[in-house]
Amino acid sequence: xxxxxxxxxxxxxxxxxxxxxxxxxxxxxxxxxxxxxxxxxxxxxxxxxxxxxxxxxxxxxxxxxxxxxxxxxxxxxxxxxxxxxxxxxxxxxxxxxxxxxxxxxxxxxxxxxxxxxxxxxxxxxxxxxxxxxxxxxxxxxxxxxxxxxxxxxxxxxxxxxxxxxxxxxxxxxxxxxxxxxxxxxxxxxxxxxxxxxxxxxxxx
DNA sequence: CCACGGATTGGCT
DNA sequence: GCCAATCCGTGGA
Numbered sequence: 174x175x176x177x178x179x180x181x182x183x184x185x186x187x188x189x190x191x192x193x194x195x196x197x198x199x200x201x202x203x204x205x206x207x208x209x210x211x212x213x214x215x216x217x218x219x220x221x222x223x224x225x226x227x228x229x230x231x232x233x234x235x236x237x238x239x240x241x242x243x244x245x246x247x248x249x250x251x252x253x254x255x256x257x258x259x260x261x262x263x264x265x266x267x268x269x270x271x272x273x274x275x276x277x278x279x280x281x282x283x284x285x286x287x288x289x290x291x292x293x294x295x296x297x298x299x300x301x302x303x304x305x306x307x308x309x310x311x312x313x314x315x316x317x318x319x320x321x322x323x324x325x326x327x328x329x330x331x332x333x334x335x336x337x338x339x340x341x342x343x344x345x346x347x348x349x350x351x352x353x354x355x356x357x358x359x360x361x362x363x364x365x366x367x368x369x370x371x372x373x374x375x376x377x
Numbered sequence: 378c379c380a381c382g383g384a385t386t387g388g389c390t
Numbered sequence: 391g392c393c394a395a396t397c398c399g400t401g402g403a
Contacts, residue, residue: 231384313385353384
């Protein structure tokens with residue numbers, strides 16, 4: 174088990190860079206959600222970049238609304254949105270103020286609080302045999318496992334509730350770059366990144 | 378006010 | 391592989 178106490182929290186400067194740089198660099202970092210004395214954490218293994226200035230699939234492409242306004246803030250905030258009448262998705266806002274860019278977290282390898290995540294996802298105290306890698310391999314599943322919802326919209330990631338930790342450097346050859354999933358616009362942009370051969374990636 | 382569609386998931390064929 | 395569930399945000403009237 175990785176000792177999180179030895180790892181430093183990512184600061185504002187990490188987030189305010191270009192969205193695709195941040196997206197790539199988020200791979201291997203550790204996502205943490207503290208709930209009282211309970212800790213949920215995991216390694217980010219799959220992400221997608223969204224950039225409202227040139228990307229029709231980004232929520233910020235048309236205009237600023239109440240829903241997407243946090244994406245126009247400076248990098249380092251959490252953008253949570255609700256979709257398909259059932260799921261929340263969790264994004265890391267990046268770039269300078271008014272950039273309208275964010276990174277969608279699509280895959281996480283669980284570390285701390287796995288039992289709690291199983292309970293959150295399936296209402297069970299133990300993982301069913303056929304659900305081995307079905308815990309956090311998808312954006313909606315991550316939010317359910319990590320107990321992230323509308324109430325976490327706009328949280329500052331340099332605070333103490335939800336934040337990210339530095340971790341070992343990922344080599345370029347371990348990163349797979351492809352097109353994004355589940356969208357109908359700007360489908361050719363190669364802005365999806367994931368860790369090669371990691372079982373917690375949502376789709377090859 | 379109302380109609381429409383979605384950065385998904387899970388269950389069934 | 392296909393498709394329904396489900397409801398909020400958005401935009402047009």
